[in-house]
Amino acid sequence: MVISAKIVYGRRMSVVLAHVTDAHVAPAGRRNAAIKDQSVPIFRDLVAQINERGADLTLFGGDNIDNHGHGERDFEAFMDISASLDRWVCIVGNHEAEAKLPGYLTKAEFAERVTGHGISADSLTFSQGVGDVRVIGIDTTLIGTAGGYVAPRVMSFLASELNRAEEEHIVVLGHHLLYRAWEPHQLHQWDKDYLVANRDSVIALLASHPRVRAYLCGHHHASRIQRIAARGNYGGFYHILTSSPVSYPCAGRFLRFERDGIHVESMQPRMPQLLEEAREAVMTGRKAQRFELLGSQRSFLQYVSGRGTDNEALLPYDHAPISILPAPAESSFLRRREGEWEARGHDLL
Ligand SMILES: [Fe+2]
Numbered sequence: 001m002v003i004s005a006k007i008v009y010g011r012r013m014s015v016v017l018a019h020v021t022d023a024h025v026a027p028a029g030r031r032n033a034a035i036k037d038q039s040v041p042i043f044r045d046l047v048a049q050i051n052e053r054g055a056d057l058t059l060f061g062g063d064n065i066d067n068h069g070h071g072e073r074d075f076e077a078f079m080d081i082s083a084s085l086d087r088w089v090c091i092v093g094n095h096e097a098e099a100k101l102p103g104y105l106t107k108a109e110f111a112e113r114v115t116g117h118g119i120s121a122d123s124l125t126f127s128q129g130v131g132d133v134r135v136i137g138i139d140t141t142l143i144g145t146a147g148g149y150v151a152p153r154v155m156s157f158l159a160s161e162l163n164r165a166e167e168e169h170i171v172v173l174g175h176h177l178l179y180r181a182w183e184p185h186q187l188h189q190w191d192k193d194y195l196v197a198n199r200d201s202v203i204a205l206l207a208s209h210p211r212v213r214a215y216l217c218g219h220h221h222a223s224r225i226q227r228i229a230a231r232g233n234y235g236g237f238y239h240i241l242t243s244s245p246v247s248y249p250c251a252g253r254f255l256r257f258e259r260d261g262i263h264v265e266s267m268q269p270r271m272p273q274l275l276e277e278a279r280e281a282v283m284t285g286r287k288a289q290r291f292e293l294l295g296s297q298r299s300f301l302q303y304v305s306g307r308g309t310d311n312e313a314l315l316p317y318d319h320a321p322i323s324i325l326p327a328p329a330e331s332s333f334l335r336r337r338e339g340e341w342e343a344r345g346h347d348l349l
């Protein structure tokens with residue numbers, strides 16, 4: 001399926017995608033490290049910002065609903081708010097991939113109910129063209145575990161869609177990470193919890209297609225952009241990890257496909273008080289404790305927020321293996337407000 005990019009005054013505009021992952025929508029959500037009790041107003045505000053911006057397509061990256069005992073209600077709230085968007089597609093996360101228990105939706109049930117928005121009753125994957133961008137959504141979940149896995153049939157789907165794609169740019173949307181966002185540190189438990197187990201094969205496949213620009217993911221509730229290089233000096237793609245609306249720094253992203261590269265911008269809920277609450281909440285979690293084991297010189301808040309170039313960046317299509325360029329300073333509203341980002345500069349990869 002293909003939808004066309006917006007045309008204004010007869011001119012075709014650059015494609016703008018919105019990426020919101022791990023919204024964990026839950027009207028009866030309880031606060032833990034994430035402020036799930038505020039998931040509904042936060043999600044509503046981000047959707048309003050996407051509408052104001054006029055994004056061509058919105059991508060929901062899994063854990064769209066919290067699905068923790070009130071699956072039906074979470075789903076209704078999610079659909080109700082998303083209904084104001086022009087076009088949106090989604091994939092499933094581990095929160096939609098629960099075993100069949102009372103109060104939980106299974107991923108098949110979730111997929112069936114969102115038919116028409118990417119995945120459907122027949123398929124947990126999708127391929128959608130928008131202007132000169134092809135978006136391929138994949139299922140990286142494995143029921144019974146928080147960790148990721150790309151099943152053989154999903155790999156085949158991905159391979160055939162990559163081969164068929166005619167667009168100038170290809171973006172792949174998954175829930176789990178293909179790469180350690182906490183690099184150069186190592187933590188076995190985080191590998192298990194957050195990464196796709198067979199990521200080497202997925203990376204090899206994506207890196208072998210020169211028009212794959214980025215892999216978008218969530219699940220780790222942190223913000224980081226890294227470059228995965230192919231062998232040699234050419235090829236490779238960006239690994240764009242986006243934070244969760246309910247976990248500090250509560251951000252989603254806009255990706256604008258221009259001639260010189262992908263222009264990345266962050267969006268946060270326009271609720272300063274909630275951001276303060278989210279900052280306090282995130283420090284109480286197990287992830288903050290585990291972070292201490294890494295021995296990083298950065299603080300946990302700095303880690304989840306990412307650097308300036310993890311949030312506002314120009315990602316060139318061509319000489320991408322060298323560096324990520326900072327975006328113009330005026331677009332950096334998030335940095336000014338939070339003060340937790342580090343000094344900008346080229347982030348060598
Ligand atoms: Fe999540």
Ligand SMILES: [Fe+2]
Pocket residue numbers: 063093094095175218219220
């Ligand atoms: Fe997740």
